[in-house]
Amino acid sequence: xxxxxxxxxFVKNLNHVQRAISSKTAIPVLTGIKILATESGLLLTGxxxxxxxxxxxxxxxxxxxxxxxxxxxxxxxxxFLGEIVKKLPSDSMSLEVTVNFQTIIKSDQAEFTLNGxxxxxxxxxxxxDAQTTFNLPANLFKQVIQQTIISxxxxxIRPLFTGIHFVLGNDKLKAVATDSHRLSQRIxxxxxxxxxxxxxxxxxxxGRSLNELVRIADDxxxxxxxxTDNQVLFKVDNIYLYSRLLEGNYPDTDRLLxxxxxxxxxxxxxxxxxxxxxxxxxxxxxxxxxxKLSISSDDIILSGHSAEIGNVEETLNIINAEGSGLNxxxxxxxxxQALRTFGQQxxxxxxxxxxxxxxxxxxxxxxxxxxxxxxxxxxxxxN
Amino acid sequence: xxxxxxxxxFVKNLNHVQRAISSKTAIPVLTGIKILATESGLLLTGxxxxxxxxxxxxxxxxxxxxxxxxxxxxxxxxxFLGEIVKKLPSDSMSLEVTVNFQTIIKSDQAEFTLNGxxxxxxxxxxxxDAQTTFNLPANLFKQVIQQTIISxxxxxIRPLFTGIHFVLGNDKLKAVATDSHRLSQRIxxxxxxxxxxxxxxxxxxxGRSLNELVRIADDxxxxxxxxTDNQVLFKVDNIYLYSRLLEGNYPDTDRLLxxxxxxxxxxxxxxxxxxxxxxxxxxxxxxxxxxKLSISSDDIILSGHSAEIGNVEETLNIINAEGSGLNxxxxxxxxxQALRTFGQQxxxxxxxxxxxxxxxxxxxxxxxxxxxxxxxxxxxxxN
Numbered sequence: 001x002x003x004x005x006x007x008x009x010f011v012k013n014l015n016h017v018q019r020a021i022s023s024k025t026a027i028p029v030l031t032g033i034k035i036l037a038t039e040s041g042l043l044l045t046g047x048x049x050x051x052x053x054x055x056x057x058x059x060x061x062x063x064x065x066x067x068x069x070x071x072x073x074x075x076x077x078x079x080f081l082g083e084i085v086k087k088l089p090s091d092s093m094s095l096e097v098t099v100n101f102q103t104i105i106k107s108d109q110a111e112f113t114l115n116g117x118x119x120x121x122x123x124x125x126x127x128x129d130a131q132t133t134f135n136l137p138a139n140l141f142k143q144v145i146q147q148t149i150i151s152x153x154x155x156x157i158r159p160l161f162t163g164i165h166f167v168l169g170n171d172k173l174k175a176v177a178t179d180s181h182r183l184s185q186r187i188x189x190x191x192x193x194x195x196x197x198x199x200x201x202x203x204x205x206x207g208r209s210l211n212e213l214v215r216i217a218d219d220x221x222x223x224x225x226x227x228t229d230n231q232v233l234f235k236v237d238n239i240y241l242y243s244r245l246l247e248g249n250y251p252d253t254d255r256l257l258x259x260x261x262x263x264x265x266x267x268x269x270x271x272x273x274x275x276x277x278x279x280x281x282x283x284x285x286x287x288x289x290x291x292k293l294s295i296s297s298d299d300i301i302l303s304g305h306s307a308e309i310g311n312v313e314e315t316l317n318i319i320n321a322e323g324s325g326l327n328x329x330x331x332x333x334x335x336x337q338a339l340r341t342f343g344q345q346x347x348x349x350x351x352x353x354x355x356x357x358x359x360x361x362x363x364x365x366x367x368x369x370x371x372x373x374x375x376x377x378x379x380x381x382x383n
Numbered sequence: 384x385x386x387x388x389x390x391x392x393f394v395k396n397l398n399h400v401q402r403a404i405s406s407k408t409a410i411p412v413l414t415g416i417k418i419l420a421t422e423s424g425l426l427l428t429g430x431x432x433x434x435x436x437x438x439x440x441x442x443x444x445x446x447x448x449x450x451x452x453x454x455x456x457x458x459x460x461x462x463f464l465g466e467i468v469k470k471l472p473s474d475s476m477s478l479e480v481t482v483n484f485q486t487i488i489k490s491d492q493a494e495f496t497l498n499g500x501x502x503x504x505x506x507x508x509x510x511x512d513a514q515t516t517f518n519l520p521a522n523l524f525k526q527v528i529q530q531t532i533i534s535x536x537x538x539x540i541r542p543l544f545t546g547i548h549f550v551l552g553n554d555k556l557k558a559v560a561t562d563s564h565r566l567s568q569r570i571x572x573x574x575x576x577x578x579x580x581x582x583x584x585x586x587x588x589x590g591r592s593l594n595e596l597v598r599i600a601d602d603x604x605x606x607x608x609x610x611t612d613n614q615v616l617f618k619v620d621n622i623y624l625y626s627r628l629l630e631g632n633y634p635d636t637d638r639l640l641x642x643x644x645x646x647x648x649x650x651x652x653x654x655x656x657x658x659x660x661x662x663x664x665x666x667x668x669x670x671x672x673x674x675k676l677s678i679s680s681d682d683i684i685l686s687g688h689s690a691e692i693g694n695v696e697e698t699l700n701i702i703n704a705e706g707s708g709l710n711x712x713x714x715x716x717x718x719x720q721a722l723r724t725f726g727q728q729x730x731x732x733x734x735x736x737x738x739x740x741x742x743x744x745x746x747x748x749x750x751x752x753x754x755x756x757x758x759x760x761x762x763x764x765x766n
Contacts (some may be wrong), residue, residue: 077692080664080665080692080693083664084661084664084695087657087660087661087664088661089657089658089661102693103693109697109698109699109700110658110661110695110696110697111695111696111697112661112665112693112694112695113693113694113695114692114693115691115692115693274470274472275472275493277470278467278470278471278472278493278495281463281466281467281470282463282495308498309460309463309497309498310463310485310486310495310496310497310498311495311496312467312493312494312495312496313493313494314492314493314494315492316492317492
């Protein structure tokens with residue numbers, strides 16, 4: 001194998017595929033990036049057991065300055081390859097595999113010899129025989145991910161909760177995530193492919209894979225999503241992201257969303273966010289990370305308390321309040337993350353009781369559950 | 384104690400004094416910032432055992448919007464005070480000490496109550512009865528520090544080597560640092576104060592204190608330096624930085640600087656720096672962090688080697704070479720840091736033998752030791 005290439009092009013694509021590689025992998029060959037040179041271009045691959053990212057660099061795009069002198073393949077240590085290519089002296093570089101997988105990288109006067117790994121040891125990527133293909137506008141799909149991924153669990157004990165649950169079909173896309181303490185849901189319109197007709201499909205995609213997708217996709221690109229029984233493939237520009245799906249039946253979360261309330265509070269999301277960020281300075285420090293919201297006919301007060309440090313109280317500037325008074329306590333980090341998904345919008349918080357989960361809806365769409373954040377309160381002696 | 388103040392002014396000055404506070408302090412009161420309110424303004428103090436930073440905020444500067452309603456003093460937990468003030472909702476804030484050192488901080492609707500600490504427990508800062516005062520242009524003094532601090536040791540076993548050794552007098556300033564593997568020296572002209580006449584004074588200032596001084600001083604300011612037997616005080620604008628001096632007689636380092644050489648290499652500092660940064664990608668990984676320079680009549684080659692990863696070789700584009708051939712090995716991190724102090728200058732490297740320290744001088748001032756970096760080589764089986 002032998003090729004010359006524009007160094008910036010190579011760096012950019014190495015960075016993409018490197019994201020799939022885990023430093024904790026137990027399989028030595030997966031610490032490497034696989035490079036396959038064919039007549040039409042270079043295919044770079046990085047992978048761990050859950051996610052694989054491929055980047056294809058075509059010889060046809062002149063800006064790549066890619067010339068394949070000899071076809072072949074090799075696996076090179078990802079971290080070193082990335083660092084070396086980043087620091088090469090010139091804009092142009094060559095890479096050549098010699099005997100025993102020894103690989104020579106040249107740029108100007110600098111010449112690296114890297115110990116390569118036998119590419120035959122590299123696992124085959126799953127063949128995606130696409131059963132169903134969706135086209136997703138990147139800006140919308142990234143927003144859906146970012147608004148729900150906050151409730152994805154990082155506890156491997158319940159693997160299904162480490163992903164976002166998607167339901168696609170009937171011209172809409174529904175995304176739900178929950179870690180059993182909170183829940184995030186977003187529903188957006190989406191043209192279903194013809195072959196899906198009136199059906200819908202469900203899939204659970206690991207949060208980690210979706211984080212990488214958000215990183216890779218530019219807002220103005222289109223994402224192509226191909227789904228099989230146990231894999232999903234996202235294609236963005238020249239990048240292919242393969243992810244394992246999480247197995248199991250996601251619980252019915254619709255029944256968790258309350259249909260009535262006793263108390264309603266309307267407030268600017270950013271105003272409440274500011275107050276929460278102040279309250280959690282102290283509460284984060286104590287042993288119990290709790291902030292209290294006190295709603296009475298006189299005023300609405302958010303307060304935080306730490307026995308060692310002190311306490312904080314803030315009267316909220318609200319837009320509207322309805323229903324009965326209430327004292328409710330909760331984890332301020334949950335509320336902070338939930339409020340951030342609403343940006344500069346006004347929101348409605350609706351409560352049933354101090355012991356029931358409360359929900360946050362955008363004021364402009366408070367009559368449906370197209371965008372909802374749910375938080376389970378904390379029972380404290382005080383309420 | 385009670386005052387109102389512009390929040391940005393308070394944040395900026397808290398940030399300065401907070402830098403002196405160590406999270407590792409064993410003295411509880413030193414985790415706090417002391418605030419003293421007098422008629423003329425606020426004095427903020429942060430300290431650990433080595434360094435103290437004071438910031439004075441005057442009532443006379445209208446931009447501070449400082450009004451002292453009641454004089455007094457208090458010590459408040461530094462980390463929380465900083466975070467709270469940073470996140471307050473409005474541009475204006477007030478601070479009031481009530482009973483039992485309880486301190487109320489208000490801004491708009493937000494009201495924090497912090498558990499303060501008895502200010503009587505706060506240690507007194509040393510009185511600086513200035514024996515000798517120097518005026519240093521900040522840009523020059525910061526350069527002197529940055530060019531020598533790289534050789535300061537982080538090993539507390541030899542405390543004297545954790546600081547920079549200064550000699551002031553005879554209208555010049557000399558700065559030297561060494562960790563016994565390398566040495567950095569810079570000499571610059573400096574007007575001596577009249578009372579010093581033909582004498583010179585020596586002092587050893589901890590590297591940590593000088594790092595903070597570099598951070599505090601803007602390039603276009605003047606630094607006033609006052610020296611006593613065991614303390615130094617730097618005054619920059621409204622900030623006072625007190626530092627303990629390191630005790631002991633600094634070794635005579637002049638005898639370490641070689642007066643002759645067998646081999647000379649002239650090269651652009653940035654060209655050599657690039658090659659060193661490439662070579663150390665591999666050498667940093669191995670068990671011995673070594674890079675080799677091979678000088679022969681044919682070419683000058685810098686090379687690095689790691690048994691597991693591979694190796695790198697680069698023929699250097701030099702300006703000039705004189706004297707006999709040589710193979711010499713050294714720690715590439717030392718050479719990298721040394722080369723960075725020369726910026727875009729051309730430099731001369733002069734060698735006596737593979738086992739003697741070599742030095743780097745700027746080509747434009749290679750006839751003196753006003754700016755010199757010295758590095759001790761590593762003996763390897765190969766040379």
